[in-house]
Amino acid sequence: MATPKGGNFGKVLEIDLSKQTFKTRPVSDEILQQYIGGRGLGAYYAVTEYKAGKNALDEDAFVFVGPGPLSGTMAVSHRTCFAHKSPYTGLMTHAETGAHLASEIKFAGWDGLYIKGRAKKPVWLSIVNDKVEFKDASKMWGKTTDDTHEMMVKEMKDPEIRTAVIGPAGENGVPYACIIVERYRAAARSGTGMVFGDKKLKGFAVRGTKYAVPVADNAKFLAAAKVNKDGNVAGEAWEGIKKWGTGGLMELKHFLHGSLIVKNYQTTWFPDVVKVGGEEAMRTFWKRHAACTNCPTHCLKLGVIRSGKYAGMVAEGPEYESGGLLGTNLGMTKFDEMIALIEACDAYGLDNISTGGVLGFTTEAVEKGALKPTDLDGLKPKWNDGDTYMEMIRKIAYKDGKAGKLMAKGVRAMSKEIGKGSEAYANHTKGKELAAHDPRGDKIRAYSYTMGTCGGDHHEGQGPAALGMTAMADSLCVCSFTNFLVYGTGTDKVVTNMLNPLCGWNWKPEDYWTTAKRIMTLERVFNVREGISSKDDRLPIRMYKEKLPAGPRKDVIFTDADQKDMETKTYGFFGWDAKGIPTEATLKAYGLDYLIADVNAAKKKYNL
Amino acid sequence: MEEKKLPDVLKKETSRRDFLRGTATAAGGALAISAIGGIAPKKAEAQYSVQTAPGTKPYAQKYRFAERQNCTGCRSCEFACSLFHTGNVRPALSRIYIAKYKDMVDVPVMCWHCDDAPCIAACPTTPKAIQKDPKTNGIVLNEKICLGAKCMKCQEACPAKYIRGNPDTGQPLICDLCGGDPQCVKACHEQAGNPQGPCLQGRPVGIGVNMAFRDVTPEQAGKDLANLMFYPNVEGKRVVPAKSKTKKGR
Numbered sequence: 001m002a003t004p005k006g007g008n009f010g011k012v013l014e015i016d017l018s019k020q021t022f023k024t025r026p027v028s029d030e031i032l033q034q035y036i037g038g039r040g041l042g043a044y045y046a047v048t049e050y051k052a053g054k055n056a057l058d059e060d061a062f063v064f065v066g067p068g069p070l071s072g073t074m075a076v077s078h079r080t081c082f083a084h085k086s087p088y089t090g091l092m093t094h095a096e097t098g099a100h101l102a103s104e105i106k107f108a109g110w111d112g113l114y115i116k117g118r119a120k121k122p123v124w125l126s127i128v129n130d131k132v133e134f135k136d137a138s139k140m141w142g143k144t145t146d147d148t149h150e151m152m153v154k155e156m157k158d159p160e161i162r163t164a165v166i167g168p169a170g171e172n173g174v175p176y177a178c179i180i181v182e183r184y185r186a187a188a189r190s191g192t193g194m195v196f197g198d199k200k201l202k203g204f205a206v207r208g209t210k211y212a213v214p215v216a217d218n219a220k221f222l223a224a225a226k227v228n229k230d231g232n233v234a235g236e237a238w239e240g241i242k243k244w245g246t247g248g249l250m251e252l253k254h255f256l257h258g259s260l261i262v263k264n265y266q267t268t269w270f271p272d273v274v275k276v277g278g279e280e281a282m283r284t285f286w287k288r289h290a291a292c293t294n295c296p297t298h299c300l301k302l303g304v305i306r307s308g309k310y311a312g313m314v315a316e317g318p319e320y321e322s323g324g325l326l327g328t329n330l331g332m333t334k335f336d337e338m339i340a341l342i343e344a345c346d347a348y349g350l351d352n353i354s355t356g357g358v359l360g361f362t363t364e365a366v367e368k369g370a371l372k373p374t375d376l377d378g379l380k381p382k383w384n385d386g387d388t389y390m391e392m393i394r395k396i397a398y399k400d401g402k403a404g405k406l407m408a409k410g411v412r413a414m415s416k417e418i419g420k421g422s423e424a425y426a427n428h429t430k431g432k433e434l435a436a437h438d439p440r441g442d443k444i445r446a447y448s449y450t451m452g453t454c455g456g457d458h459h460e461g462q463g464p465a466a467l468g469m470t471a472m473a474d475s476l477c478v479c480s481f482t483n484f485l486v487y488g489t490g491t492d493k494v495v496t497n498m499l500n501p502l503c504g505w506n507w508k509p510e511d512y513w514t515t516a517k518r519i520m521t522l523e524r525v526f527n528v529r530e531g532i533s534s535k536d537d538r539l540p541i542r543m544y545k546e547k548l549p550a551g552p553r554k555d556v557i558f559t560d561a562d563q564k565d566m567e568t569k570t571y572g573f574f575g576w577d578a579k580g581i582p583t584e585a586t587l588k589a590y591g592l593d594y595l596i597a598d599v600n601a602a603k604k605k606y607n608l
Numbered sequence: 609m610e611e612k613k614l615p616d617v618l619k620k621e622t623s624r625r626d627f628l629r630g631t632a633t634a635a636g637g638a639l640a641i642s643a644i645g646g647i648a649p650k651k652a653e654a655q656y657s658v659q660t661a662p663g664t665k666p667y668a669q670k671y672r673f674a675e676r677q678n679c680t681g682c683r684s685c686e687f688a689c690s691l692f693h694t695g696n697v698r699p700a701l702s703r704i705y706i707a708k709y710k711d712m713v714d715v716p717v718m719c720w721h722c723d724d725a726p727c728i729a730a731c732p733t734t735p736k737a738i739q740k741d742p743k744t745n746g747i748v749l750n751e752k753i754c755l756g757a758k759c760m761k762c763q764e765a766c767p768a769k770y771i772r773g774n775p776d777t778g779q780p781l782i783c784d785l786c787g788g789d790p791q792c793v794k795a796c797h798e799q800a801g802n803p804q805g806p807c808l809q810g811r812p813v814g815i816g817v818n819m820a821f822r823d824v825t826p827e828q829a830g831k832d833l834a835n836l837m838f839y840p841n842v843e844g845k846r847v848v849p850a851k852s853k854t855k856k857g858r
């Protein structure tokens with residue numbers, strides 16, 4: 001078992017919340033070369049340690065918090081990946097977030113945190129270099145994410161700690177609760193918050209002062225990292241993201257692409273988007289740009305609401321997804337109310353996207369008569385009604401009343417429960433709500449929703465190659481904005497040029513693709529063991545049945561031919577069969593022989 | 609103020625760079641001319657280049673300034689500084705660092721290279737363990753003489769509360785301006801992404817300026833900046849949500 005020459009320390013911090021102990025879990029260079037870190041390493045642990053049908057909320061279920069080999073180096077790398085089995089979808093899942101957490105974990109001397117067990121009373125973790133403390137979180141329990149963060153800063157007397165915390169939603173077991181990192185960034189879409197809440201873990205704070213990431217060949221690596229940074233600075237395409245964040249995409253996607261979702265995916269035409277989009281934010285709201293570690297793209301925008309009932313509200317956004325799901329998706333035309341909904345979700349620790357999906361679905365169900373106000377504690381949600389939506393978000397976070405308990409289940413379970421034809425407008429894939437890109441207007445986005453590991457996720461890669469590149473980016477823990485969205489198919493060279501001198505590896509650009517396919521296939525095997533196959537790789541019914549009624553993509557529908565084409569291309573690219581099951585030859589080619597028996601057993605069990 | 613009494617610099621159209629050079633108060637200048645959300649200069653890095661003209665030598669950067677409103681908190685300055693001084697990226701050893709205030713604003717905390725240098729005045733050793741390099745204006749630490757963690761008189765004396773202890777040796781981390789070519793300024797310019805322009809700047813003169821900026825603690829600087837940018841909610845309190853009305857669900 002070789003120790004890594006660079007990029008990694010070869011040690012993961014394993015924390016057992018039940019026994020309140022921690023130890024070093026060694027990780028060899030061979031494993032890191034195959035699975036990299038972050039998403040890939042987390043999936044490797046899950047596939048090898050879990051049996052099919054494992055309960056995501058078991059006491060020994062883990063959450064792997066991974067930086068990657070490039071985190072904490074001169075390369076542009078600042079993502080943190082939370083990989084685990086999702087209690088929401090029952091599938092392998094990964095939630096990424098930005099900020100400064102990843103590099104801080106590296107500076108504390110760890111390649112990742114492996115958190116398992118369940119505490120008897122609420123705890124939070126303080127991780128300062130080699131020292132781990134289990135601290136009493138009973139005073140924090142019930143507090144919102146920003147208050148919790150401030151309490152941790154106060155208790156550790158160090159404003160430079162990096163925190164990841166849950167809000168009331170995670171504590172109360174909302175399956176789409178998320179982790180909030182440093183107040184404004186979220187690791188969401190996976191139910192990580194619910195797992196933390198189940199483990200009675202309010203969050204953790206990391207401070208690293210002792211270690212620097214080892215580099216095998218410093219001079220070569222710095223040159224390659226400079227190429228990476230310069231490519232980002234020079235990338236004209238990203239000037240827009242620098243200035244507008246992703247909020248500016250709202251108008252762009254609405255007027256040009258016809259893919260901005262409106263009113264629970266009923267249409268993609270909503271000219272009032274100008275009242276809630278990036279331009280309005282630039283004109284009346286934004287105050288500053290904020291960046292993740294070492295990143296020249298600074299896509300996060302902070303602002304303050306200057307008048308009205310939310311005057312003085314300091315908030316982040318709108319991003320494309322949060323503004324789409326909690327703005328146009330709900331027919332919002334009042335900017336401050338939309339920002340307030342986003343803020344409320346962040347404060348409670350709720351995934352903006354799934355929450356928006358649930359609110360949109362509920363509104364349409366009421367509109368169509370499938371739900372009555374009596375089912376919702378008397379609430380009468382209608383489009384553009386910010387106050388009712390605010391109350392609904394609060395009910396979800398606390399699972400308050402009949403409405404809260406129902407809506408906290410998510411769209412798939414809700415539509416199953418209420419029936420009455422609501423399946424026709426229950427917009428989810430594999431049990432996860434879709435994001436703010438309508439796949440009829442943005443057909444390539446359907447790859448991400450359907451073929452990605454998590455299901456319903458907008459950030460899994462558009463197209464077969466992009467699915468692979470996203471798997472690599474999430475394992476390297478680099479942001480797609482600074483990685484393959486800048487370099488395209490040339491990413492393999494940029495990345496291997498950095499990895500070789502950093503880690504002392506001998507990668508060729510082909511190895512980048514092999515590893516990408518290995519990680520995707522590994523996760524696929526995990527999901528196949530849970531019964532997933534091509535029958536699940538489908539968009540919501542609405543996308544195949546209802547033509548877009550207006551906008552630049554008027555009359556467009558996602559056809560069966562589109563679906564077939566997508567399946568053929570993706571399965572072909574990764575070496576999976578027509579049902580989306582990795583073949584034996586594929587598993588052997590990627591060094592995943594140890595999974596052949598699992599796949600065969602799953603094929604037999606689910607008759608695939 | 610009557611129109612005729614306006615100073616010339618306010619009347620004529622002055623490019624931003626000339627204006628900054630004319631007053632050499634980048635930090636103060638930021639208040640007057642930075643409007644967040646304003647029009648981005650096309651190539652910010654070119655405007656702020658320390659090159660006086662193409663092909664000529666860069667001028668000595670004896671003082672640094674920070675347009676605090678422009679800091680995105682990316683910490684590339686910390687990365688570049690620790691890389692230059694230790695050969696590794698390790699922000700805990702950086703001679704400049706970014707202090708967050710309530711996660712709303714980021715304040716670059718740095719040495720202002722005060723002409724009266726209270727830190728050097730406070731150094732108890734003979735000869736002084738910290739001294740100014742007259743050529744570069746950087747403060748150079750003599751590790752052999754420095755008393756380290758048990759002394760830290762320089763830290764107490766620093767009006768900006770800038771000086772941190774080295775977590776390994778306990779000696780102060782203090783800015784030597786990298787021998788005249790501050791890497792933090794370079795790194796900040798290389799990011800070149802902020803539509804408002806980079807935050808850190810190096811200038812040849814700085815006499816008599818920055819006193820108001822240096823004489824505040826990082827925390828106060830954060831409060832100032834939050835007040836400037838996020839008024840009226842300068843404490844950054846979350847306006848929503850209201851406290852849960854329910855007793856259930858806890």
